[in-house]
Amino acid sequence: MERVVVLMALLGLLLASATTLADKDDWDIYSFHINSTVSSRYATTVITSRVANRMNDSKEIEFHVRIPKNAFISKFRMLIDGQFYDGVVKGKEKAQQQYTEAVSRGQSAGLVSSVGRTMEEFKTSVTLAAHKKVTFELTYEELLKRRLGKYELQIHARPMQPVKDFKVDVYINEKAGINFMEVKGGLNTKALANAITRTHVDKQAWVYFYPTEDQQKTCDICGEQGLNGDLVIAYDVNRNPSLGDIKKSGRYFVHHFAPSNLASIPKNVVFVIDQSGSMHGKKMHQTRIALIHILSDLAEEDHFGLITFDSQVFHWKRELVQATKGNLESAKTFARQIVERGSTDISRAVLEGTRMLNAHPREGSASLLILLTDGDPTSGETNPEVIQSNVRRAIAGKFPLYCLGFGFDVNFEFLEKMSLQNNGVARRIYEDSDADLQLTGFYNEVATPLLTDVTMIYNGGANLTETNFSRYYNGSEIVVAGQITNNDIETFTPQVIAISCNKRVTFSDINATVESMEEASDSSIQRVWAYLTVKQLLEKELVLSGPEKENAKKEALDLSLKYSFVTPLTSMVVTKPQGENTDVLHKPREGKNKEGKRQRTQSTVFSTSLIVMHGYPGPPIQTMMNSQQDDVDYDDFEHHALLVSAADLPYYDSINIQPTIVSPRATDAPLSHRFLQKTENLSLPLCFDVTGNVQLKLLHHPSGELFVNGQLDSVANGGFRRINILLKTDLRVEIDTEKVLLIEGQRISGLDRYISITVGSLTLFSREKEIDVAVGDTRMVILIHKENGKDFLWPILRQRPLDDNVSGILALKPAVYEDVQQSPSTRLKIKGQDYDATRASAVDYSINPSPTEDCWLMSAESALQRSLEDFIVT
Numbered sequence: 001m002e003r004v005v006v007l008m009a010l011l012g013l014l015l016a017s018a019t020t021l022a023d024k025d026d027w028d029i030y031s032f033h034i035n036s037t038v039s040s041r042y043a044t045t046v047i048t049s050r051v052a053n054r055m056n057d058s059k060e061i062e063f064h065v066r067i068p069k070n071a072f073i074s075k076f077r078m079l080i081d082g083q084f085y086d087g088v089v090k091g092k093e094k095a096q097q098q099y100t101e102a103v104s105r106g107q108s109a110g111l112v113s114s115v116g117r118t119m120e121e122f123k124t125s126v127t128l129a130a131h132k133k134v135t136f137e138l139t140y141e142e143l144l145k146r147r148l149g150k151y152e153l154q155i156h157a158r159p160m161q162p163v164k165d166f167k168v169d170v171y172i173n174e175k176a177g178i179n180f181m182e183v184k185g186g187l188n189t190k191a192l193a194n195a196i197t198r199t200h201v202d203k204q205a206w207v208y209f210y211p212t213e214d215q216q217k218t219c220d221i222c223g224e225q226g227l228n229g230d231l232v233i234a235y236d237v238n239r240n241p242s243l244g245d246i247k248k249s250g251r252y253f254v255h256h257f258a259p260s261n262l263a264s265i266p267k268n269v270v271f272v273i274d275q276s277g278s279m280h281g282k283k284m285h286q287t288r289i290a291l292i293h294i295l296s297d298l299a300e301e302d303h304f305g306l307i308t309f310d311s312q313v314f315h316w317k318r319e320l321v322q323a324t325k326g327n328l329e330s331a332k333t334f335a336r337q338i339v340e341r342g343s344t345d346i347s348r349a350v351l352e353g354t355r356m357l358n359a360h361p362r363e364g365s366a367s368l369l370i371l372l373t374d375g376d377p378t379s380g381e382t383n384p385e386v387i388q389s390n391v392r393r394a395i396a397g398k399f400p401l402y403c404l405g406f407g408f409d410v411n412f413e414f415l416e417k418m419s420l421q422n423n424g425v426a427r428r429i430y431e432d433s434d435a436d437l438q439l440t441g442f443y444n445e446v447a448t449p450l451l452t453d454v455t456m457i458y459n460g461g462a463n464l465t466e467t468n469f470s471r472y473y474n475g476s477e478i479v480v481a482g483q484i485t486n487n488d489i490e491t492f493t494p495q496v497i498a499i500s501c502n503k504r505v506t507f508s509d510i511n512a513t514v515e516s517m518e519e520a521s522d523s524s525i526q527r528v529w530a531y532l533t534v535k536q537l538l539e540k541e542l543v544l545s546g547p548e549k550e551n552a553k554k555e556a557l558d559l560s561l562k563y564s565f566v567t568p569l570t571s572m573v574v575t576k577p578q579g580e581n582t583d584v585l586h587k588p589r590e591g592k593n594k595e596g597k598r599q600r601t602q603s604t605v606f607s608t609s610l611i612v613m614h615g616y617p618g619p620p621i622q623t624m625m626n627s628q629q630d631d632v633d634y635d636d637f638e639h640h641a642l643l644v645s646a647a648d649l650p651y652y653d654s655i656n657i658q659p660t661i662v663s664p665r666a667t668d669a670p671l672s673h674r675f676l677q678k679t680e681n682l683s684l685p686l687c688f689d690v691t692g693n694v695q696l697k698l699l700h701h702p703s704g705e706l707f708v709n710g711q712l713d714s715v716a717n718g719g720f721r722r723i724n725i726l727l728k729t730d731l732r733v734e735i736d737t738e739k740v741l742l743i744e745g746q747r748i749s750g751l752d753r754y755i756s757i758t759v760g761s762l763t764l765f766s767r768e769k770e771i772d773v774a775v776g777d778t779r780m781v782i783l784i785h786k787e788n789g790k791d792f793l794w795p796i797l798r799q800r801p802l803d804d805n806v807s808g809i810l811a812l813k814p815a816v817y818e819d820v821q822q823s824p825s826t827r828l829k830i831k832g833q834d835y836d837a838t839r840a841s842a843v844d845y846s847i848n849p850s851p852t853e854d855c856w857l858m859s860a861e862s863a864l865q866r867s868l869e870d871f872i873v874t
């Protein structure tokens, strides 16, 4: 039979998903396990997939998974007919020959390729004879990095079919004790919640996720292909406030240093913002939002500068100034008015930023330069090497340079090299709706310097990883690994010297005990050392030149081979059963490929095509009525409708909105949102369903020139995704669960989540769990509910306008009805007419925590006493 050619990553993704669809009945993944063990922040993950070919013909079977970019694959094997086929890590040049041969025959190539922000694809395939089975087993390793106070282990589960025996197990073992742990990610949804179990006792945690086959088909991010999403386990550990933890096993040690009981050092920060033509549109808009947000976060003791550039450099102010309220307001105004134009003179801009910082020495402060650009240098000095050497000379190690590369047109390698040469890091900002959050997220990581000029000293230690760090930021961590000379703990004395707010500080602990790990994990510390050493050598290789570069490269290659890491310098060669081609697996290098754009687009298409949104198949209403007496937990159903309630508020001030959902059984039916309309007295409220993710008219008050609309979410637990408030046509406020946007004509400002502002007749007061909005004499509260890690909005009308010329769902008057008949079916009389009704229930989200209430379910038209169309905004 025809062999499917998989030369891939790019085109292959779409092709592969199509192939999978067509073939899904032919081969059966009967078991899929992901087993991750984390010990001292070093995670080793094994993915095991067992597949049977149930057909009478031989079949090409694919193994296709995603692993974190930061990880190194260290092992891959296949088991067919009792025989193992092991992947072997070879130097890239050696592997290249086999690879080229295979490719030239047009037949082969499994590849590891970059997808999305944090993951890489690993893909291979094997032809399996009729009625045979194959087991694929892939192992990868990574050192978890502490960011903003936590470590995150990301596990991507996408077996490509619903699997009978599906398991994800994560074991975390931290000697120091785990002080918090949370499970996040797309798979942590309500529908899957009962499949996730977490146990956490002091030093150990075990999270396991065993969804049933049914759950794999019906969760909101699953489809016919089963699960496709992430599970993210975030945690942090207790630590010795001073020197931190030192662990040893065999001759190797690892030191985790992350003190937090220090005062923050005032910053001098200069933002250098690209405003060249290519930033046009959304990128510029998101940059403005992020910048305004970041400026709001500066402390009064900080000093800052802001310059923008295209082919010229524009100053907000020529010198750094203190972050006083007035200066910040003026800088924000400047930021709001940044417009894109012209070409990109990166060199001039960075040198000007450097000049400003150099001209502003300040005792006991920490300086940093942040460059944001989306392109190559195109005007002024354009030779990357000349720019790098000029910048390096100008900065002269005095402060770190952080480069943020926005989108995929940047020369990321150039930015990365320039950052690394100046004690900083480069980060890619992905063009997406959350780019502003990526920018502010990065800034937050470097927002609180606690130490500068950190030197880690280990008397009695050797073969150390990096020991000098120019900055230590709150929420991060410094990790050093090495060997203990002669394995002699007595003479091994660790010490850290650094500068904290102008003072030299020493961290040492005469009583420091170097914890020995048990034999079983003997090799793990050694692998941490190898992992860190290889990562750092790869960075050095990028920055260095000449023989030094070659040395770093050789050392990194030797270690990669010794520890069997698939790095950018090595490849894994997978030899298959006779008659089949050899696969060669390469690891891509971030920023090296400009095809990134294509890959990403492809992967976006790919994942979208796999995500089939639908509701949880709750029982039909009749069943719910019965099962209610059996005390069924209604939280098992997706709650997705709205409840209009009068609660115990005074008459008229009293329409609350609240969702619960009851989805029809058919999986392809649209989501249904249930609204509940309370009564004046204590009789049962009415409820009705609205289908589809429509935009609803919440409150229209034409004489007050106020219009509030709400966009229903299209996913489980959705409620409202966004609420728009329009005022006198020229002011618009867009509220979602993460931010508040204020749009005045052409001007758009992203507001701090915790803010109180007044613009004209509008006052907005945003707190953690609610946003209060007052316009004239109308008052609304928008509650932010959090359920299983997902946020959604619930508007409540607290005070109706006095002239009461309002319409919309929030303005509904309490229901008035009479029961006219209870059996065999219920009929209610409203305004003299009879309507059918059924007993159902909904959750009251106007109260936190939200109780479940009974209600009479009837058609929207009957409950509203008018067409539902009147409440839908088109």
Ligand SMILES: *[C@@H]1O[C@H](CO)[C@@H](O)[C@H](O)[C@H]1NC(C)=O
Pocket: 035, 036, 037, 169
């Ligand atoms: C996961 O891996 C660990 C360590 O290799 C092992 O002890 C454990 O039994 C494995 N768990 C499963 C469910 O395979």
Ligand SMILES: *[C@@H]1O[C@H](CO)[C@@H](O)[C@H](O)[C@H]1NC(C)=O
Pocket: 055, 056
């Ligand atoms: C496979 O072969 C058997 C015996 O030859 C036959 O009964 C069966 O229908 C075949 N199955 C398929 C799926 O073709």
Ligand SMILES: *[C@@H]1O[C@H](CO)[C@@H](O)[C@H](O)[C@H]1NC(C)=O
Pocket: 149, 260, 262, 263, 264, 448, 474, 475
């Ligand atoms: C550092 O972070 C910790 C934990 O988030 C916090 O308690 C502490 O106040 C922070 N320190 C400074 C100086 O901001």
Ligand SMILES: *[C@@H]1O[C@H](CO)[C@@H](O)[C@H](O)[C@H]1NC(C)=O
Pocket: 455, 467, 468
């Ligand atoms: C580390 O810093 C110390 C003092 O700050 C310096 O003497 C030493 O040369 C530095 N080491 C490296 C490898 O840069």
Ligand SMILES: *[C@@H]1O[C@H](CO)[C@@H](O)[C@H](O)[C@H]1NC(C)=O
Pocket: 462, 463, 483, 484, 485, 486
């Ligand atoms: C450091 O590494 C080198 C090369 O692997 C090795 O020869 C040497 O013994 C190591 N030093 C110590 C103190 O272990």
Ligand SMILES: *[C@@H]1O[C@H](CO)[C@@H](O)[C@H](O)[C@H]1NC(C)=O
Pocket: 509, 510, 511
């Ligand atoms: C070291 O141990 C001694 C005795 O156990 C104790 O008195 C002393 O406070 C300890 N020093 C530190 C820095 O923990």
Ligand SMILES: *[C@@H]1O[C@H](CO)[C@@H](O)[C@H](O)[C@H]1NC(C)=O
Pocket: 681, 682, 683, 816, 817, 818, 819
């Ligand atoms: C509520 O009011 C309606 C209409 O006035 C009336 O028919 C019904 O009996 C009342 N229910 C209660 C519990 O008072």
Ligand SMILES: *[C@@H]1O[C@H](CO)[C@@H](O)[C@H](O)[C@H]1NC(C)=O
Pocket: 702, 703, 803, 805
């Ligand atoms: C109420 O609003 C309608 C438009 O929706 C308008 O025609 C009418 O004049 C308003 N009435 C009052 C009293 O403001």
